Amino acid sequence: MAATGFHMLSAVGGLRNGGKQKHSLGVALPPARRRFSVSVTAFSSEQRSAKSFWDYLEAARDFIRPEDNSPSRWFSPLESKARCDRAPLLLFLPGIDGNGLGLIRQHEKLGQMFDIWCLHIPPSNRTAFHDLVAMVETTVKSETQRSPGKPIYLVGESLGACIALAVAACIPETDLVLILSNPATSFGNSSLQHLAPLLQLLPDQLDLAFPSVLSFIPGGPLKRMIAHWVRGLPENETAANIYQDLVTTSTFTSILADTFRRETLVWKLKLLDAAALFANAHLHLVKAQTLILSSGNDQILPSTGEGKRLRKKLTKCEVRSFNDNGHCLFLEDGIDLVSIIKATSFYRRGSHQDYISDYIPPTLSEFNKCYGVNRLLEVIMGPVFLSTTEDGKVVRGLGGIPSEGPVLLVGNHMLLASDKISLPGQFVHERNINLRPLVHPMMFTRLRDGLLPDVSVYDTLRMMGSVPISATHLHNLLSAKSHILLFPGGIREALHQYKLMWPEKAEFVRAAAKFGARIVPFCGVGEDDFLKVVVDYNDQIKFPIVKEVLKRVTAEGPEVRGSVEGEEGNQDFHMPGVIPKWPGRYYYYFGKVIETGEDELGDRDRAKEVYLGVKKEVERCIEFVKQRREEDPYRPLLPRLHYHLQHGLRTQVPTFPF
Structure with a gap:
């Protein structure tokens, strides 16, 4: 076969020197595309052309040889090492297909952040589960010795997820990060457990294995064929798409026939059974940081319930659900593993999470996906942004914000933190600046389960660069x-x-002052035009039962300001009772920049003076906007909608004179 960009490795590994060392084991795949470096601007680099499901089929067709019973081995899908400094190693552990190509649609983006090795288990290979675990364990130990201080990622789907859990249980002290898609630990509760006895009873002339498997694959070509009928495309285009998917389905069926001959499928099912039994028996030994990805439309395994079960069994586990997706999650349209890793803060290059150096800005498509859901809210809020230039002039927009950091923007928190909707997006759109908000740690972790919303609701904020508030993180930023x-x-x-x-x-x-940072006081005004508070915290704690519930809810998250006395130190979680109002308008006003330096660093009294000055400027900004917005003819929603109808949604609506 022709030489390709996929390099085969030994059973323990061995890709070094930028990927130039190869092991010729007679397996070839289509060449991998080159990667791209991460940009230092608000957006990271982005590859426009992504691989498709057809690319997977083409690669699998060249990769699979039904009679191949050679040993399991690693291969690298990358032409060179990852461009990211100190990139950790990612080991992909496949499902029962065993070909190791399950991440083919993710390779290019993952290659920015990881060195990737994939495990290939030939169709006729009969390696026992314990031997597969031992092989992966040996590789992990070897690579940990080569690169101490860096975590090793185990990304496993189905059977591979069981292997990852077993390895983590066998070497609990090793720094591992597990990302598990639809784990086969639920095999005992699935219909698959009854398939092996049925296959053994069938006559030799009848082989229903691969059609059965094919029918279990939501998200594959059959699903796309059905989708073409409801997209409303022209008839010629619909027919062309369906024809292409018929070809894809035929190829897919052929590959399944080669991969899952009856005797092979029987063996794989027994392997799944052994894997599930071992992994479930050793869950209590797993200490690794774990992310479970559960498909809501998985027709092979009961993955939704299994994700919830594993969340309770594992000590450091989070779950993300994908309600409309099927079993082969990583091969489906719209699934981006890199985005998932970013949004869940599961990327780190050292033994501990570094929210500053490990942060990779979102790509343009990730940003648009995060803030696309806010576009209607943006129209309703009609936010006005004002800033102050160096000569003291107030201008529309963010022109007065310094371009070069460090810059510390200090302001009042709007009701229910609604300032998070408009501020980050505006800074990116207008100034190409990625804000790093310091937020409550409860957006990143929970001490226990309870009434607080799941941390997944804050994935967008983490994707955009939010950091848990602490003195150390402020210093590092x-x-x-x-x-x-x-x-x-x-x-x-x-x-x-x-x-x-x-x-x-x-x-x-x-x-x-230690870093000579400039402080920009600002205010946010307008939530009182949307909501009216009728029941405050002080009203709620008058009832002993409610007060006790609030204390329990607060205890679910990490403590902030535990040593601060009085009202300022009261960080109890609660939800004020509010009544919605007819929408008005949001305003953000950034005051004059305040310089800091040696004087504030060495003199506490001077630092206190500046602090009070910042606070006074924020209060002045609030009063200024509250007074001047009375002169805004477009403060109510209807005049703004009328203006948009006349001039377009992207047109900036006027505001009060300034």
Whole structure:
């Protein structure tokens, strides 16, 4: 066969020197495309042309030899090592197909962040489950010795997920990160467990294995064929698409026939049974950080319930659900493993998470996906952005914000933290600046399950660069010359309207002064035009039962400001009772930039003076906007909608004179 970009490795590994060392084991695949480096701007680089399901079929057809019973081995789908500095190793562990190509649609983007090895198990290979676990374990130990201090990622689907769990249980002290798609630990509760005895009873002339498997694959060519009928495309285009999918289905069926001959499928089912039994028996030993990806339309395994079960069994486990997807999750349209890893904060290059150096900005498509759901809200809110230039002039937009960091934007928290909807997107669109908001740690972790919403609801904020608030993270962001969004009032302020609840200490001023950062005071005004608070925290705690519930809810998340006395230190979680109002308009006003330096760093009194000055400027901004918005003819929603109808949705609606 012709030489290709997929390099075969030994059973333990051996791809070094930028991928130039090859092992000729007689297996060839189509050449892998080159990767691209990560940009340092608001968006990371993005490859426009993604591989398709047809690319998977083409690669699998060249890769699979039904009579091949050679040993299991690793191969690399990349032409060179990952471009990202200190990139960790990612080992892909396949499902019962065994070909190792399950991530083929993800290789290009994963190649920015990882060195990737994939496990190939030939169709006629009869390696026992314990031997597969031992092989992966040996590779993990070897690579850990080669690159100490870096985690090793085990990405497994179905059977591969069981292998990953077994390896993690066997070497619990090794730094592993598990990403498991539809784990086969649920095999005992699936209809597959009854398939092996049935196949053994069938006559030799009748082989129904691969049609059965084919019918289990939602998201494959058959699903796309049905989708063409409802897309409303022209008849010629619909017919052409369906014809292409018929060809794809034929190829898919042929590949399944080669992969799952009856005796092979019987063996694979027994292998799944052994894998599920071993993995389930050793779940209590798994200490690795784990992410479960569960498909809601998995016709092979009961994956939705299994994700919930594993979430309770594993000590460091999160679950993400994909309600409309099938068993072969990574091969389906719209599934981007890199985006999932970014949004769940599961990417790290060292032994501990570094939210600054490990952060990779979203691509343009990731940004649009994150904020596309906010476009209607943006129209309803009609946000106005004002900033102050160096000469003190107030201008429309963000022209007064310094381009070069470090910059610390300090303001009041709007009710229910609604400022998170417009601010990050506006900074990206207008200035190509990726804000790094300092947020409550409850958006990243839970101490226990309870009434708080699942951390998955904050995936968008993590994707866009949110960081758990702490003195260390503020220091590191300033050191990285970032644009940082800080709300000193925290949760308590976010549950009030226009009342600053800042602590007494001026620590953020001294931290900014250490790096010569510029502080930009700002305000957000307008939530009172959308919501009216009728039941506050003080009203709720008058009832002992409610007060006890609020304490329990607060205990579910990490503590913030535990040493701060009084109202400013009160960070209890609660939901104020609100009544919706006819929509008005949001306003953001950024005041004059405040310089910091040695004076504030060495003199606590001077730092305190600057701190109070920042707070006073925020209060001034609030009062300025609250007064001037009365002169805004487009403050109500209907005049703005009328203006948009006349001039288009993308047109900037006027506001009050300034």
